[in-house]
Amino acid sequence: MDETVKPLRIPPEMSVYADKHHVSHLVQSLVSSLVMEQPDDPICFLISLLQRTSLDIPRVMLLGPAAVTRGTVAQRLSSELRAVHVTAETLLQDQSELSQHTEQGLGDELLVKLVQQRLKEIDCFNRGWVLDGIPQTRLQALTLQQLGVVPEHVVILVGGQQQQQHRELEGLSSAFQHVLKIISSDQPDADVYQQVLAFVRSRCYSRTPRILLLGPPGSGKSHQARLLSEKFKMVDVCCAQLLRSVAADASSLGEEIHPYLDTGRPVPDSLVLQVLEERLSRVDCSLRGWILHGFPGDLQQAKTLLESPHQPNRVFFLELSDDVCLERISQRATDPASGQSFSAVTRATLSSEVQTRLKTRPEDRPQSVTQRLNQYRIHVAALQSVFPDSVHVDANQDPHSVFETLESKLNSE
Known part of the structure; x- marks a missing residue:
C-alpha cells in the first residue's frame, strides 16, 4: 500500500452514536x-419537521x-x-x-x-x-x-x-x-x-450492520461471510487474510507482523487490534457495515473488541461437531495466489489453472486442525458469555440452507 495515499477514515464513534440514537x-x-x-x-421545511x-x-x-x-x-x-x-x-x-x-x-x-x-x-x-x-x-x-x-x-x-x-x-x-x-x-x-x-x-430502525461470525474451524465462516457480503453489500473482513495483506505491505506495521506469519506464531493481540482498528475505520466499513470473522478467539480478545469503538451489533455462532469439521477441512485446499480456501465441492468449478496450484496448508493438516478445535472448545463458553444475545445457527446443513438461516435472522432483527 502506498503510504502517501491514506484511506478515508470515519471515526467509529459516529456509527455507534448513530445506531444508539436512531x-x-x-x-x-x-x-x-x-x-x-x-x-x-x-x-425551513426541515426545521418545521424537527419541531414536531x-x-x-x-x-x-x-x-x-x-x-x-x-x-x-x-x-x-x-x-x-x-x-x-x-x-x-x-x-x-x-x-x-x-x-x-x-x-x-x-x-x-x-x-x-x-x-x-x-x-x-x-x-x-x-x-x-x-x-x-x-x-x-x-x-x-x-x-x-x-x-x-x-x-x-x-x-x-x-x-x-x-x-x-x-x-x-x-x-x-x-x-x-x-x-x-x-x-x-x-x-x-x-x-x-x-x-x-x-x-x-414496533419500530424498524435501520442499523449499519456490524456482524461478528464465530465458529470452529471448518464451520464455513469464510463462505458465509462472502455470501452475506455479496447480498448485503457489507465489507467482508477476514482477520487472517487482513493480516497477510498488511504483512505484504512495505509499512512499518506490516514489517512487525511479517515474522510472526513466517514462523507460524500467533500475531500479538496489540498488532491484530491495530490492523482491525485501521480497517474497520475506513469509510466503506463505516457506511456499508462489516462482517468480521477469525477474531476474537478468546475471552480477552472478545472483551477488548467490546471495549473498542467497533462493537458488533449482531453476533452469530456457527455450530458444528468436531468430526464434521475435521472431515470438511481434510477435503479443503487453498489457492496460494489469493489465500482463498475451497472445499471438494467448490473445487470442481475452478479453472484448471487455479486447480493446479491448490495446496493443503500446514494448518489444515489433521494434527493442526485438532489442536485448533481443542483451543476453540476451551474458549467457546467464555465467548458465548461475552455475547449473551448471540444467535446460534446449525452449520451441519448445506451452505445454502445456512445462508438462508443467517439471512432470515438478519432481516428479523
Missing part, C-alpha cells in the same frame, strides 16, 4: 418528506391478494392508528374515471402519480397513511421509493390458495425486505389483525 431513521424520515413535498424553502412533537407518524403498506381480508385489516388498522386509509379506489374520485379504470386496472404511471399526489395532502402528512393493496408490483414499489414514498412497515398477507401471486409477492418482498413481515391469512381474522398491529407498533 440517526439513520431520523435522516430517512426527513429526506423522505423532503423528496415528497419538494418545498421552495427546504431548510413526533416524526413517528404511521407509514404502512398492507399488501397481498384482496381475498385474504386485506381490506378489513387495513380499515381497522387505519382507525386504530388514526391514519388515512388509501386504496386504488379512493384515489379516483371521479366515478366515470373510476369505472373506466376498474375494468382495465390502473397503469403503473397513473397509480404512482395518484399515490404521490394523495400522500402530499395535509391529512396524510400530519396523520400518516396506510396504503391498502398499493403497490401491486415491484416496478411500482421501486418507483414510489424513488419518489420518496418510503414505508416504515410493510405487511404482506399470504393465503394457501394464492399460488398464482407468488412471483409478484416475491418481487414486492425483495423491494421491502428490511421493513417487511409476512403473515399467513389462513387463521382467524382477529389473530391476523393482532399480528399486523403488533408489527406496525
Whole structure:
C-alpha cells in the first residue's frame, strides 16, 4: 500500500452514536418528506419537521391478494392508528374515471402519480397513511421509493390458495425486505389483525450492520461471510487474510507482523487490534457495515473488541461437531495466489489453472486442525458469555440452507 495515499477514515464513534440514537431513521424520515413535498424553502421545511412533537407518524403498506381480508385489516388498522386509509379506489374520485379504470386496472404511471399526489395532502402528512393493496408490483414499489414514498412497515398477507401471486409477492418482498413481515391469512381474522398491529407498533430502525461470525474451524465462516457480503453489500473482513495483506505491505506495521506469519506464531493481540482498528475505520466499513470473522478467539480478545469503538451489533455462532469439521477441512485446499480456501465441492468449478496450484496448508493438516478445535472448545463458553444475545445457527446443513438461516435472522432483527 502506498503510504502517501491514506484511506478515508470515519471515526467509529459516529456509527455507534448513530445506531444508539436512531440517526439513520431520523435522516430517512426527513429526506423522505423532503423528496415528497419538494418545498421552495427546504431548510425551513426541515426545521418545521424537527419541531414536531413526533416524526413517528404511521407509514404502512398492507399488501397481498384482496381475498385474504386485506381490506378489513387495513380499515381497522387505519382507525386504530388514526391514519388515512388509501386504496386504488379512493384515489379516483371521479366515478366515470373510476369505472373506466376498474375494468382495465390502473397503469403503473397513473397509480404512482395518484399515490404521490394523495400522500402530499395535509391529512396524510400530519396523520400518516396506510396504503391498502398499493403497490401491486415491484416496478411500482421501486418507483414510489424513488419518489420518496418510503414505508416504515410493510405487511404482506399470504393465503394457501394464492399460488398464482407468488412471483409478484416475491418481487414486492425483495423491494421491502428490511421493513417487511409476512403473515399467513389462513387463521382467524382477529389473530391476523393482532399480528399486523403488533408489527406496525414496533419500530424498524435501520442499523449499519456490524456482524461478528464465530465458529470452529471448518464451520464455513469464510463462505458465509462472502455470501452475506455479496447480498448485503457489507465489507467482508477476514482477520487472517487482513493480516497477510498488511504483512505484504512495505509499512512499518506490516514489517512487525511479517515474522510472526513466517514462523507460524500467533500475531500479538496489540498488532491484530491495530490492523482491525485501521480497517474497520475506513469509510466503506463505516457506511456499508462489516462482517468480521477469525477474531476474537478468546475471552480477552472478545472483551477488548467490546471495549473498542467497533462493537458488533449482531453476533452469530456457527455450530458444528468436531468430526464434521475435521472431515470438511481434510477435503479443503487453498489457492496460494489469493489465500482463498475451497472445499471438494467448490473445487470442481475452478479453472484448471487455479486447480493446479491448490495446496493443503500446514494448518489444515489433521494434527493442526485438532489442536485448533481443542483451543476453540476451551474458549467457546467464555465467548458465548461475552455475547449473551448471540444467535446460534446449525452449520451441519448445506451452505445454502445456512445462508438462508443467517439471512432470515438478519432481516428479523
